[in-house]
Amino acid sequence: MSALIETQNLYFQYLHHQTKQKWILNGIDLSIHQGEFVAILGPNGCGKSTLAKHLNGLLLPSDGSVQIQGMDTADHQQLDAIRQTVGMVFQNPDNQLISTLVEEDVAFAPENLGMKPSEIQRRVDWALDAVDMLAYKRHSPFKLSGGQKQRIAIAGILAMRPQCIVMDEATSMLDPKGRADVMRIIKRLNYEFGITILLITHHMDEAAEASRILLMNQGKVVMDDRPEHVFYQIDLLKQLKLDVPQVVELVLRLRHQGIRLPNPIIHVDQCINALIAAREEDYGTY
Amino acid sequence: MTRDLTVGQFIPGHSLMHRLDPRTKLMLTFLFIIQVFLTKSALSLLFLLLLLWIYIVCAQVPAQKVFRAVRPIIPVIIVTALLNIFYVSGHVLWHYAFLRITDQGLFTGFTLLVRLITLIAGCSLITYTTSLNALASGLEQLLAPLKRLHFPVNELSMTLSITLRFLPTLAEELDRIIEAQKARGAQFGTGTILNRIRAFFPVILPLFMSAFRRAFELTNAIECRCYHGGEGRTKLHPLKLRRLDYAAVIFFLAAFAMTLIFNGIRQPF
């Protein structure tokens, strides 16, 4: 099966033939398959957002290629089809909403695609329902919280019925409640609707929800693995100035004290269960 | 923080006025403005007030809100009315030095006051009952014939609706920047004019930077949602004239005629 997203030998620099600066994207080969939940981590300036903007043709490669379901992003004819396949949600929710009415905002993409009003209405209702915001259909987005606005932005992308949604630091401006709500929606879109998710984030606890993590540094993918492996590469994380999740640090410290804990522990509840098991096991030996 | 951002902002609802087609509302607002300017006699003035009351009821907008829209221009209205009181000839009721008040002047001044308030209050109703997008698409449709002259009607209406969408956001941002610069000791509204203007640079420049940044991000966001101009766009709620619109037009035309008739009837003034 061919991949949903495939980058081959991707290099990028703004006006690269004039500036001779080092590459922002420095040879990226990547395939992402339908239904995956991928988190992209890396320090600022590592090229995460630049990579994201290549995935639906907002930027075009200086060298190499990006294929979306076999369509080349450099092919101008396919741009609408590509953007309907890979949608993108950005950091600041205020700068993505274009209408003073939630419903009309979500309708924007289907309107641009020239759909029939009945079909637009169907998609708008479905998309708003998928992000739990149907009740706000006739509200003004201006008065909503950051998390709610961001869910409207997601609905605006969903209305195109995309295969994949790229979240470009879309939770970084939200408060804990807003972040939790957005994460819950993203997980639902992935599990229930099979939508491929690419989550660019600084928050390790969000990345822990993914099934695959790409660690980026200086325009390259330096690690591509499951979170339970990536999170235990403490030296690499520290070298990239990323946070080590507290749970991981805790597990490592306890192991150092001679406590036997099983391997993949990245979530709080896994940690709790492992601790109880360790205690019971210990208890049993006496 | 001190600005009341709700003045003139759309209040969602289902009143008669809300349900009218935005095109109808734009045309009728235009008609209403002409009507206000043609109102001359006491009787037609009373009739105008009655109409305003009917329209407010039909819009189901709190009267308090409507008159809040008038508040900012009250000084202008009062000055205009006063000028009229002193400068119109007629029976002199009171005079002092070169100032004199005549019955005619008093009436003209008062009429002007009422007319201007009615005008602003009436026009505020359209913004209270019509979402900006509806307003923009109404305008777009009304201007559609200009497309043949290669006038970018769709793009204009898109620009307009985005501008209106971002006004409250930028107003909020402006408040934030003012507070932040105050926290660094900025003083506004003191010193020479040059100094006052200078004091605003630390506020205006960041606001511009922010507007640019927003515009840049917005461009990406609308591109992601397949925007490429007005060609081939459809609408979630296509505009459709209904019976209600025709009824409203007939009502407004009748009201207009009544004003002309009332103007003509012989009256004490």
Next chain:
Amino acid sequence: MALIELKNINYCYSLGTAFEKHALRDVSMAVDAGESVGLIGHTGSGKSTLIRHFNGLLRPNSGQVLYQGNDLWKKPNEIRSIRFQIGLVFQYPETQIFEETVGKDIAYGPRNMGLDQEEINARIRESLQCVGLDKSYLERNPFRLSGGEMRRVAIAGVLAMRPKVLILDEPAAGLDPEGRHALFDALHQYRRKSGAAVVLVSHSMEDIADFVDRVVVLDQGSVALDGPVASIFAQAEKLVSIGLDIPQSTKVLLGLKAKGYSVKTAAYTVEQAERELLCFLKEADRP
């Protein structure tokens, strides 16, 4: 005597209109010289409204704001000079940068104070160094810096006034971990050098746990909790019920407690949690 004290503050937005919103109810809190206080609460709890009272940007409907024992609103025309002593850093402060060089932008506050050029230059250098940027930044265009660097330049602009109280609203919001570490290093350094009191508003309990001595929790415009960090985190269940996030280490302990094990949930750093968990695991040895 506290350095700055809020006494029974009440504040309503749009007072007397249909949109009236009671944002602060009878809030009292005090900050001592050199103290570091965390202010937490979910969005809409009144934190942003509260910090605007510290330097007279908002005037309370009732209650007093005392700075060094003097009521701020007794002499409203002296508030501007007090703002130089109570530095307030808003959210996303980099959006207030307006000058074409880093040096000029940092100079804005000191210049408003009416200092002479020599003193201004000294302060620019000092505050730039404090936020961990070297002299080469002085002539650089602030709009070409990275997000984290811009943030630190903006904060340097406030530090250059040498405030005795520094109030920061979500200073690390939106920064990557590296930017966040650099920022908190700068704040630690400023405290150490100047002995200033710091009020830190944050959603991140990890940052709060790292940086402050005392925590004030706001909920629906009132003070819900006020005490040393350890005693606040000891009431983790209450924090959760108010809708606040707690550090993962605390979550682990809370989870064990919820399953019926007797553990102390007061730990909020990895070290503390480790100690507590070692006890928890060893306890099994002596039933």
